[in-house]
Amino acid sequence: MNLLKNSGKIQARGRYKKGCSGNPNGKPRGARNKSTLAAEALLEGSLEKICKKVEEEALNGNMQAAKMILERFLPPRRDRCIEIDPPPMETFEDVFNAIGFIVHAVGKGEIMD
Numbered sequence: 001m002n003l004l005k006n007s008g009k010i011q012a013r014g015r016y017k018k019g020c021s022g023n024p025n026g027k028p029r030g031a032r033n034k035s036t037l038a039a040e041a042l043l044e045g046s047l048e049k050i051c052k053k054v055e056e057e058a059l060n061g062n063m064q065a066a067k068m069i070l071e072r073f074l075p076p077r078r079d080r081c082i083e084i085d086p087p088p089m090e091t092f093e094d095v096f097n098a099i100g101f102i103v104h105a106v107g108k109g110e111i112m113d
Contacts, residue, residue, distance in 0.1 A: 084111065
């Protein structure tokens with residue numbers, strides 16, 4: 001508890017500039033914490049076997065294994081562009097027609113998420 005009381009006093013005296021911490025560079029990008037490194041070391045020898053087993057289970061019909069593989073290796077694309085040919089927009093009423101065109105295309109399944 002003394003640390004919490006003292007830290008306020010240190011900052012009040014102006015040891016650090018406002019908005020700057022004692023480590024302005026912070027943790028480097030991509031650095032992994034100790035628990036992640038320990039888990040990787042633990043699985044290092046058997047990781048390939050585990051992946052093969054999950055793949056085998058998926059091929060044998062295990063839907064949980066298939067879902068795991070698809071979610072990890074083929075995540076849904078969110079940046080996919082779609083191509084549509086909306087009606088020309090020259091007036092304010094044309095904008096409403098274009099919106100109706102898009103809603104209709106979504107309803108028919110031509111545009112999906």
